[in-house]
Amino acid sequence: DQQVKQNSPSLSVQEGRISILNCDYTNSMFDYFLWYKKYPAEGPTFLISISSIKDKNEDGRFTVFLNKSAKHLSLHIVPSQPGDSAVYFCAASGRNAGNNRKLIWGLGTSLAVNP
Amino acid sequence: GAGVSQSPSNKVTEKGKDVELRCDPISGHTALYWYRQSLGQGLEFLIYFQGNSAPDKSGLPSDRFSAERTGGSVSTLTIQRTQQEDSAVYLCASSWGVAAETQYFGPGTRLLVL
Numbered sequence: 001d002q003q004v005k006q007n008s009p010s011l012s013v014q015e016g017r018i019s020i021l022n023c024d025y026t027n028s029m030f031d032y033f034l035w036y037k038k039y040p041a042e043g044p045t046f047l048i049s050i051s052s053i054k055d056k057n058e059d060g061r062f063t064v065f066l067n068k069s070a071k072h073l074s075l076h077i078v079p080s081q082p083g084d085s086a087v088y089f090c091a092a093s094g095r096n097a098g099n100n101r102k103l104i105w106g107l108g109t110s111l112a113v114n115p
Numbered sequence: 116g117a118g119v120s121q122s123p124s125n126k127v128t129e130k131g132k133d134v135e136l137r138c139d140p141i142s143g144h145t146a147l148y149w150y151r152q153s154l155g156q157g158l159e160f161l162i163y164f165q166g167n168s169a170p171d172k173s174g175l176p177s178d179r180f181s182a183e184r185t186g187g188s189v190s191t192l193t194i195q196r197t198q199q200e201d202s203a204v205y206l207c208a209s210s211w212g213v214a215a216e217t218q219y220f221g222p223g224t225r226l227l228v229l
Contacts, residue, residue, distance in 0.1 A: 034217065044206070
């Protein structure tokens, strides 16, 4: 059962336009969300995160929005650049019964930014 | 500073052989994670270590898979009697602690079982 869902396996955007990557989750106990970017033949790298006490976090061209009532978050990249072409993973965590945390990952969305 | 390193970067083996994959986490990081990514799939959690606590092995797909972490630093993932479905990229990550969600990943080991 996929607790973190990225329903779009791929997305293609023109350079300079906005890229919007979506992520849905089912577990209401999740209270921290992260986006990672992965280039081919490399490990994922942390991009941006958001705590459930906020609904928006911005870092340069990257903004993450969180809608807790809809259990939905999105990553906006503005303006998109060809170097942003990568696979983007959404991940979520929350404290479990053992008071530990573990990241639960989506399957990723492959973003292609066309020049 | 040095990031997470993994070795070997690529491994080709024959079905039925055992393989060992190594991970050197970032110095000072107490939490260490193993994931694998099969072709066209997302990240599959395998196991994590946190300090001296018992590891969370809930993601290991079978008893052919095991991992250890010596001295709270280097970790080895062992796959016994490899099968073709074990072919994947095996990724290691570390973080300051299990409560610190930002994980730093190594480049991965690409395992191909023929």
